[in-house]
Amino acid sequence: MKLVIENVKKRFDKKEVLKGIDFEFEKGKIYGLLGRNGAGKTTLFNCLNEVLEVDEGSFYLVEDKQKRPMEDEDIGYVLSTPNVPEFLTGREFLKFFIDINEEHITNLKSIDEYFELMKISEEDRDKLLKDYSHGMKNKMQMLVNIIMSPKVLLLDEPLTSFDVVVAEEMKNLLRSIKKDHIIIFSTHIMELALDLCDEIVVLNKGVLKPIEPDRKSEKAFKEKIMASLMEE
Amino acid sequence: MLHSFVLSFRLRNAYRVNSILYSLKQIPLVKKILPDRLYQSKALKILGNIISILLEIVNIFLGKILYLWLMIYAFLTLYPTNPANTFLHLIFFLTIAGALMNTYMFNPTKDKYYAMILMRMDARWYTVSNYLYSMLKTIIGFLPFTLLFGFLIGMPLWISVLLPFFIAFTKSIVSCYNLAVYQNKKQVINENNPPKSYWIVVGICLLCAYGLPALHITITPLVFGILFLFFALCGIYAWVKIWYFPYYFSIYRFLLANHSIILSASEQKNKVTQETTHKYIQFDARFTSNKKGFAFFHDLFVKRHRKILTLAIKKQSIVILLLFLGALVLLLINKDIHGEINGLLLTYLPYFVFIMYLLNRGTTVTQAMFMNCDHSMLTYRIYRTPRVILGIFRERLKTLISLNLIPAFILGSALTILLYVTGGTDNLFNYLVLFVSIPAMSVFFSVHYLVMYYLLQPYNVQTEMKSSTYSLVQGLTYFVCYFMIDLHLPTFYFGIATCIFCILYSLISLFLVYHLAPKTFKLRL
Incomplete structure (x- = not known):
């Protein structure tokens, strides 16, 4: 399975943020999307998530050599700021999501098993989400996307609100699910990208560019990424 | 001190001009005409400055005439008492209530936050110079209208002239009292959230202002003259205290700790709506x-x-x-x-x-x-x-x-x-x-x-x-x-x-x- 982006362009007023993105993302890999502030990472995600309409170009999935447009169920988006309905408890939130997506969920587990997966303690499961901490809300957001198991998972700085232990757990979780997904992980932290991701892609001047890993040393690879980020 | 004042005035004016330009950019049709780099445009800056000056003039005079007209002059016909005495009576009690609720000094505002907390300007000189300016605005803003309304109702000229000074002295006395409260009890009074005792005094003042004339009781020019002397002496003393007060920075560090003051009006409104809805x-x-x-x-x-x-x-x-x-x-x-x-x-x-x-x-x-x-x-x-x-x-x-x-x-x-x-x-x-x-x-x-x-x-x-x-x-x-x-x-x-x-x-x-x-x-x- 591949996610193919062809010549995607997006402008706001006179500013062209995406100047023709061409890229192929493959299943089984975590892609680290790096870019400087304002480079257009979130814009690219919003276009793929169809919150924003692209001005030109297209994107689609290729499965068994067949092209098809992305369906709503194919994409999950985890934002850096957690978004959960505050009037529900954690358990009710999961129940609602499972209820409305039953036909798309394979290997359905019990709600408590999902909580276990995310290490959310029993006493927190029946609390209103508005009383959850920032990190816990983020866990819930991540969990819902993992239950839905979308083919393409977009992650926008999802680990920054976690403490080091939870962040490590989340990294392991992502590694364990990557074989069935295309995961695109946007971050500012190069070390995190290098640690977690299989491929590094840099978004600079509105263009997406893969950075070939430098087999000789990590330092040289980092320098290559930096050079690409700073390219004028 | 003058240097501090000029700097703070320029700072306040700079962001006021930028706010005006930002507001212009929000108007549906105008925003298409204005260039994206409007903050760099000299012509627009001049326009912003002109609007800013006009707003400052409106700020000095408009509020005062509305206040005297709607809160005092409009009520005169309701009472059987002498209009000049009733005017004097109402303004006397309303000034005390107003001084408690509107000190300028204890109002946590953006300009104070930018100047003293962000830019680290000298808190004492900043406060004293700006306070002097605000008192000057009070006197200049009130004088034409106390003269006008005084003339309309036949109030003695000397009272019309003294009234703006009376207002300024009363405000200074309250500010000085608030400073003393901090010095003695380490309690910072925020004029947007005054203590209960202030509300009680304000209530009593309002009752005296609008209630006593109905009972044929008003302040007479002679009583006002004596009270004015007393307030003037206390006011001058207050000014000396305000001038030499050493802990302005400590007060403002506390008063300006709430970051919501740096939010714009729409952001604040949005925050309140969000909190209410939650x-x-x-x-x-x-x-x-x-x-x-x-x-x-x-x-x-x-x-x-x-x-x-x-x-x-x-x-x-x-x-x-x-x-x-x-x-x-x-x-x-x-x-x-x-x-x-x-x-x-x-x-x-x-x-x-x-x-x-x-x-x-x-x-x-x-x-x-x-x-x-x-x-x-x-x-x-x-x-x-x-x-x-x-x-x-x-x-x-x-x-x-x-x-x-x-x-x-x-x-x-x-x-x-x-x-x-x-x-x-x-x-x-x-x-x-x-x-x-x-x-x-x-x-x-x-x-x-x-x-x-x-x-x-x-x-x-x-x-x-x-x-x-x-x-x-x-x-x-x-x-x-x-x-x-x-x-x-x-x-x-x-x-x-x-x-x-x-x-x-x-x-x-x-x-x-x-x-x-x-x-x-x-x-x-």
């Missing part, structure tokens, strides 16, 4: 739901928002019922008014469009739907699928219609019974039309608000309302309903027209929602 959520473990899917989700929303949904409807229904019973008792006691009320019921149905508009809480409910639910849920792609959007829309519509129908049926029945009690009507259909048209209006408003919300989804990711079309529709709804107040039409015809309109409107708008909402109901970026 408070609508009430959790009670007894209220769960046995439903599934959309029905489960929506059922919990209704149960956790009882305050604005079921409880609000219950209150409305009780009030309508009580008013109806009151009207019924009145009609049974006083039979003379039957004919008149009967006539009103047969021609005043349009008035009830406005009443139903007021009863419907569509805006509050859709706002809570967005803030507490859709704002987060719309970030999930699956929530934006047509199946989910329309499924939840159906549940919401059912609830809103059925809840709003309760008070509508009570009102419809009440009006029908009142029509019968006041003598009835020859055309029996009038009963039916009156009974049905009120619930029809209720259905219309329920559909209208929800459909507008789904078709125009006016909020952005930051939960700010960003759709001018939505505001326009809201405004139009209000004006049309308000216009109905003056419309007197036979209930029979107007009622039938209302019912037909409501059915057609509901059908068309539901058709539009089913076809367009999956595209329109999304977060604005």
Whole structure:
């Protein structure tokens, strides 16, 4: 399975943020999307998530050599700021999501098993989400996307609100699910990208560019990424 | 000191000019003409400066004339006492109340935050110089109008001249007292949140100001003269204390710690709306739901928002019922008014469009739907699928219609019974039309608000309302309903027209929602 982006362009007023993105993302890999502030990472995600309409170009999935447009169920988006309905408890939130997506969920587990997966303690499961901490809300957001198991998972700085232990757990979780997904992980932290991701892609001047890993040393690879980020 | 003042004045002016340019950029047509780099444009900066100066002049004079006119001069005719003495009396007590509530010095504002906290300007010189400027503005701003009103009511000239100084001295005394409170008790008084004792003094002052003249008691020029001398001496002492006070930075570090002061007015309003809406959520473990899917989700929303949904409807229904019973008792006691009320019921149905508009809480409910639910849920792609959007829309519509129908049926029945009690009507259909048209209006408003919300989804990711079309529709709804107040039409015809309109409107708008909402109901970026 591949996610193919062809010549995607997006402008706001006179500013062209995406100047023709061409890229192929493959299943089984975590892609680290790096870019400087304002480079257009979130814009690219919003276009793929169809919150924003692209001005030109297209994107689609290729499965068994067949092209098809992305369906709503194919994409999950985890934002850096957690978004959960505050009037529900954690358990009710999961129940609602499972209820409305039953036909798309394979290997359905019990709600408590999902909580276990995310290490959310029993006493927190029946609390209103508005009383959850920032990190816990983020866990819930991540969990819902993992239950839905979308083919393409977009992650926008999802680990920054976690403490080091939870962040490590989340990294392991992502590694364990990557074989069935295309995961695109946007971050500012190069070390995190290098640690977690299989491929590094840099978004600079509105263009997406893969950075070939430098087999000789990590330092040289980092320098290559930096050079690409700073390219004028 | 002068250097501090000039620096702070330039700083304040710079961001005021930028705020003016920003505001200009928000006007729909103007924003297309203005260049993107408007903050670099010299011509626009000059325009901004001119507007800024005009605003400063308005700020100096306009508030003062309005205050003297609306709070004092307008009241003079109400009292039997001498107008000049009453004017003096009112201004004396209102000045004391005003000085407690409006010190300038203890008002946490953005300009103070920028200057003293961010730019680290010398707190003492900044405060003293700006305080002197604010007192000068007080004196200059009041003087022309105390002279004008004094002339109009025949007040002695010396009083008109002294009054602005009296106001400035009183303000300084209060500021000095607040500084002393800090020095002795380490308690910082915030003028936007004054202590209870201040409220009590303000209450007493208001009572003395507006109450005593009704009892023929006012301050006389002689008493004012003596009091002025006392206030002037205390004021001068206060000025010496203000000048040498050493702990301004400590006070402002505390007073300006609340970061909400650096939010813009719209950001503050948005923050307040968000907090208020979040408070609508009430959790009670007894209220769960046995439903599934959309029905489960929506059922919990209704149960956790009882305050604005079921409880609000219950209150409305009780009030309508009580008013109806009151009207019924009145009609049974006083039979003379039957004919008149009967006539009103047969021609005043349009008035009830406005009443139903007021009863419907569509805006509050859709706002809570967005803030507490859709704002987060719309970030999930699956929530934006047509199946989910329309499924939840159906549940919401059912609830809103059925809840709003309760008070509508009570009102419809009440009006029908009142029509019968006041003598009835020859055309029996009038009963039916009156009974049905009120619930029809209720259905219309329920559909209208929800459909507008789904078709125009006016909020952005930051939960700010960003759709001018939505505001326009809201405004139009209000004006049309308000216009109905003056419309007197036979209930029979107007009622039938209302019912037909409501059915057609509901059908068309539901058709539009089913076809367009999956595209329109999304977060604005």
